[in-house]
Amino acid sequence: MSVAHLYHPSLYRFDEAQPSYWEETAGDRDLAARPLARDEHCDVAVIGGGFTGLSAALHLARDFAVDVRVLEAGHIGWGASGRNGGFCSIGGTKLSIRRQMRRFGTEQTRRYYQSQVEAIELVRSLGSDEGIDFEACGDGEMTVARNARAFRALEADAEVQRRALGLDVTLLSREAFREQGYDSPEAFGAAKLVPTFGLHPMRFVLGLARAAERRGAVLHPRTRVDAWSKDAGQHVLETPAGALRAKRVIVACNGFMPEHLHGTLLGRPLPYQSNIVVTRPLTEAELDAHRWRNPCPSIEARHLYVYFRMLPDRRLLLGGRGDASGEPGKAVDVYRRLEGRIAAIWPHWRDVAVTHRWRGLVCFTSGLRPSIGKFPDDPSVMFGFGYHGNGVNTATWAGRELAYWLAGANSDDAVEPLHLPALVRGFCPRFPLARLRRLYARLGTLYFRLKDTIG
Numbered sequence: 537m538s539v540a541h542l543y544h545p546s547l548y549r550f551d552e553a554q555p556s557y558w559e560e561t562a563g564d565r566d567l568a569a570r571p572l573a574r575d576e577h578c579d580v581a582v583i584g585g586g587f588t589g590l591s592a593a594l595h596l597a598r599d600f601a602v603d604v605r606v607l608e609a610g611h612i613g614w615g616a617s618g619r620n621g622g623f624c625s626i627g628g629t630k631l632s633i634r635r636q637m638r639r640f641g642t643e644q645t646r647r648y649y650q651s652q653v654e655a656i657e658l659v660r661s662l663g664s665d666e667g668i669d670f671e672a673c674g675d676g677e678m679t680v681a682r683n684a685r686a687f688r689a690l691e692a693d694a695e696v697q698r699r700a701l702g703l704d705v706t707l708l709s710r711e712a713f714r715e716q717g718y719d720s721p722e723a724f725g726a727a728k729l730v731p732t733f734g735l736h737p738m739r740f741v742l743g744l745a746r747a748a749e750r751r752g753a754v755l756h757p758r759t760r761v762d763a764w765s766k767d768a769g770q771h772v773l774e775t776p777a778g779a780l781r782a783k784r785v786i787v788a789c790n791g792f793m794p795e796h797l798h799g800t801l802l803g804r805p806l807p808y809q810s811n812i813v814v815t816r817p818l819t820e821a822e823l824d825a826h827r828w829r830n831p832c833p834s835i836e837a838r839h840l841y842v843y844f845r846m847l848p849d850r851r852l853l854l855g856g857r858g859d860a861s862g863e864p865g866k867a868v869d870v871y872r873r874l875e876g877r878i879a880a881i882w883p884h885w886r887d888v889a890v891t892h893r894w895r896g897l898v899c900f901t902s903g904l905r906p907s908i909g910k911f912p913d914d915p916s917v918m919f920g921f922g923y924h925g926n927g928v929n930t931a932t933w934a935g936r937e938l939a940y941w942l943a944g945a946n947s948d949d950a951v952e953p954l955h956l957p958a959l960v961r962g963f964c965p966r967f968p969l970a971r972l973r974r975l976y977a978r979l980g981t982l983y984f985r986l987k988d989t990i991g
């Protein structure tokens with residue numbers, strides 16, 4: 537196993553689509569995009585055709601008429617962007633709010649959360665400005681307490697979120713949640729955080745791609761960058777059928793980061809698996825059995841949580857952490873565990889068939905926060921990654937911020953984006969003994985499991 541590919545090779549088959557519900561219902565896939573077929577050049581080359589890369593390309597082409605190309609190893613949206621849960625939600629870090637405030641101060645922490653709200657609004661506005669029908673649903677995110685102790689913790693968090701961070705959060709008692717959410721032996725009330733909503737991620741990513749093309753960006757799917765060098769001050773990105781020369785590069789690969797391409801990237805990301813199951817459409821009677829009324833994306837109030845939402849055609853989507861190896865056999869156990877959670881939370885749905893199962897990689901960093909910046913040894917290279925299981929809003933926002941920074945709209949030359957919240961600035965330190973990152977992930981899981989147990 538190379539450092540570039542930390543997990544089992546089955547997770548890096550760029551020529552295969554995941555058997556996801558989103559792939560099956562993606563709608564219009566009509567793009568001009570073609571693989572790079574010969575040597576070409578451009579001003580800015582973006583590696584990675586997900587939310588980060590496509591948002592950067594769209595904003596560069598649309599707002600600054602920059603000559604930009606996107607190189608994507610798979611099809612557009614092949615990575616996490618086309619296969620996530622579709623939560624357009626506040627997140628991006630695994631640091632607790634209290635630790636963020638201790639480390640970055642209340643003002644910077646508040647700035648970070650306000651940028652998260654802004655990022656959700658950015659996604660909504662891209663939908664309306666660029667005519668992307670991503671099937672938005674819900675008007676907030678429910679964090680559901682599975683017992684009275686968890687609800688008390690939600691109450692304490694809500695107070696800080698409102699007072700210190702300016703977030704719009706409402707508490708729903710057990711009875712109120714039964715009216716607005718659903719009935720379950722594992723529902724003791726919830727916190728509702730606005731303005732989160734749910735969307736169809738593949739439709740969003742394809743819509744971004746179409747918008748980027750319309751504004752002049754050139755997209756090259758099925759064009760994996762295999763080597764990266766510099767020649768006469770220009771970057772040379774070697775792909776199977778030709779090389780792309782560019783003055784600047786944006787690295788936008790998050791959990792699928794090809795670390796082997798550049799020494800500066802080695803040991804920075806910690807990819808982590810997330811898996812999803814989707815059921816067949818539920819009947820009205822089945823929904824009534826749990827008094828289901830909840831249109832909002834939802835998560836459990838615990839560290840190792842599952843996330844779930846009801847899709848527009850009444851299928852339940854539920855996802856959670858994957859295994860530490862990436863072997864297809866191990867994924868089967870993960871899907872079984874996720875289906876077990878459906879049976880535990882909604883006992884009347886225990887026999888409802890699951891029709892889709894898939895997985896992908898999210899991305900952690902050693903600082904448990906996103907990383908946006910320029911290479912310290914070469915400021916002509918920019919990067920945005922480490923969204924910690926979030927990304928619909930954060931990656932889209934990071935792409936826009938990279939584009940504005942590159943085009944000079946935020947005129948500072950520092951290698952860290954000083955105009956952005958401190959929480960996202962620059963690289964986090966490399967993981968020591970980077971080959972042990974899967975072990976670190978396993979230890980992290982044990983730690984959070986213990987925290988969930990003792991409260």
Ligand SMILES: Cc1cc2nc3c(=O)[nH]c(=O)nc-3n(C[C@H](O)[C@H](O)[C@H](O)COP(=O)(O)OP(=O)(O)OC[C@H]3O[C@@H](n4cnc5c(N)ncnc54)[C@H](O)[C@@H]3O)c2cc1C
Pocket residue numbers: 550583584585586587588589607608609610613614615616617618619620621622623624625759760761762788789790791792793794810811812855894895896897898899920921923924925926927928929930931
């Ligand atoms: C199962 C799952 C569920 C998730 N659920 C949610 C959710 O509900 N809400 C949320 O906000 N976030 C969620 N996320 C996280 C979110 O999807 C990601 O943070 C986000 O999509 C990252 O976008 P990106 O563009 O940075 O990276 P990606 O979308 O992963 O794109 C990176 C791209 O880089 C390409 N690439 C890699 N190497 C090369 C190379 N050598 N040459 C060319 N291209 C290359 C890959 O093919 C890939 O397409 C989820 C992720 C997963 C896996």
